[in-house]
Amino acid sequence: MGAILIVAELQNGTIREASYELASFAHKIAGDRPVKSIVLGQDVAGAAETFASKGGGDVCLVDGETTANYSSDAYKQAILKAVEATDAEIVLLSNTPSGWDVAPRLAVAMDAAFVSDCFDVSDEGGKPVFLRRVFNGKLDARVVPNAERIVATMQPGATAPYEGSTSGSVTALDIDFGSLGARFVEIRTAESKGVDLTKADVIVSGGRGVGDPEKFPEVIQPLADALGGAMGASRPVVDAGWLPHEYQVGSSGQVVTPKLYIACGISGAIQHLVGMKGSNFIIAINKDGDAPIFEVADLGVVADLFEVVPALTDAVKTAKG
Numbered sequence: 001m002g003a004i005l006i007v008a009e010l011q012n013g014t015i016r017e018a019s020y021e022l023a024s025f026a027h028k029i030a031g032d033r034p035v036k037s038i039v040l041g042q043d044v045a046g047a048a049e050t051f052a053s054k055g056g057g058d059v060c061l062v063d064g065e066t067t068a069n070y071s072s073d074a075y076k077q078a079i080l081k082a083v084e085a086t087d088a089e090i091v092l093l094s095n096t097p098s099g100w101d102v103a104p105r106l107a108v109a110m111d112a113a114f115v116s117d118c119f120d121v122s123d124e125g126g127k128p129v130f131l132r133r134v135f136n137g138k139l140d141a142r143v144v145p146n147a148e149r150i151v152a153t154m155q156p157g158a159t160a161p162y163e164g165s166t167s168g169s170v171t172a173l174d175i176d177f178g179s180l181g182a183r184f185v186e187i188r189t190a191e192s193k194g195v196d197l198t199k200a201d202v203i204v205s206g207g208r209g210v211g212d213p214e215k216f217p218e219v220i221q222p223l224a225d226a227l228g229g230a231m232g233a234s235r236p237v238v239d240a241g242w243l244p245h246e247y248q249v250g251s252s253g254q255v256v257t258p259k260l261y262i263a264c265g266i267s268g269a270i271q272h273l274v275g276m277k278g279s280n281f282i283i284a285i286n287k288d289g290d291a292p293i294f295e296v297a298d299l300g301v302v303a304d305l306f307e308v309v310p311a312l313t314d315a316v317k318t319a320k321g
């Protein structure tokens with residue numbers, strides 16, 4: 001049986017937690033398949049050794065200036081070389097900006113089936129079966145790829161990181177990248193407006209259910225102010241330009257652990273939960289009693305946020321005198 005190849009990602013020189021989660025998924029479905037990995041970067045031999053012993057198995061190392069930063073073209077070439085070297089049939093990547101950029105390119109080049117944004121995978125009779133949310137998280141789709149080779153991206157935070165040990169060796173791949181279609185220029189960090197959610201004891205977050213950018217200063221911010229906390233948001237709010245990115249809580253925003261987190265009009269998609277489920281006490285206000293946010297809430301209010309939040313703000317102000 002062909003191998004499962006994990007495409008590891010690094011952050012500040014160390015393997016990201018999401019890659020250890022890929023190792024969990026890979027070992028879960030491995031059966032007789034060997035689990036192997038690729039680690040790309042610059043000066044990352046140490047990280048590759050670590051990953052080889054903590055879930056990655058045999059690691060293909062691509063270490064050099066060309067792979068120091070993500071590049072669609074270079075990463076695609078390197079991963080394809082690792083697919084060839086490991087005889088991989090299943091390639092697992094994290095559903096991150098680089099993962100979702102390179103994964104479909106790989107699938108085309110490998111003539112493989114492509115499954116994106118999965119939150120689970122299981123083995124059924126030697127075949128991997130992927131689960132992904134559809135219809136805005138209301139339904140789960142079971143995807144059984146009908147192909148010899150599969151490329152899949154898995155949601156960060158959807159499973160626990162691999163905790164076992166593996167005995168793998170690290171082999172450097174020598175790649176002639178030739179002339180690349182794109183090259184890395186620089187990373188520009190967005191200017192901060194001074195909101196640091198990671199330091200707030202209380203966060204009141206608004207989601208798409210708030211419905212209107214003007215309702216954030218009118219309804220959400222006053223409750224945050226009354227509680228002496230900060231305002232946060234889900235990603236659609238930021239994507240719509242209603243609030244800057246520094247307000248975003250979740251896998252592609254801030255990971256926060258306040259004493260109190262109040263989610264208003266937020267459904268509870270896994271990418272949001274990853275960013276706030278470590279909060280000490282969670283209150284969810286949502287008019288849909290089936291919203292997944294209630295699964296992590298300590299206190300749930302099934303109601304219209306425009307009735308509950310202003311009433312709560314008044315009650316807090318009154319209680320504080």
Ligand SMILES: Cc1cc2nc3c(=O)[nH]c(=O)nc-3n(C[C@H](O)[C@H](O)[C@H](O)COP(=O)(O)OP(=O)(O)OC[C@H]3O[C@@H](n4cnc5c(N)ncnc54)[C@H](O)[C@@H]3O)c2cc1C
Nearest residue numbers: 207208209234235250251252253265266267269272287305
């Ligand atoms: C790679 C990737 C990364 C992502 N990263 C993030 C991330 O970092 N953070 C993040 O938040 N999302 C992220 N997402 C998006 C995520 O999948 C969800 O789409 C998003 O979290 C949904 O936001 P929401 O809950 O505000 O909106 P929706 O899912 O549309 O939910 C709105 C909710 O509001 C409720 N509602 C509507 N009106 C009212 C009302 N008047 N009163 C009370 N409740 C009401 C509805 O019942 C519904 O549950 C990411 C997605 C991907 C693919």
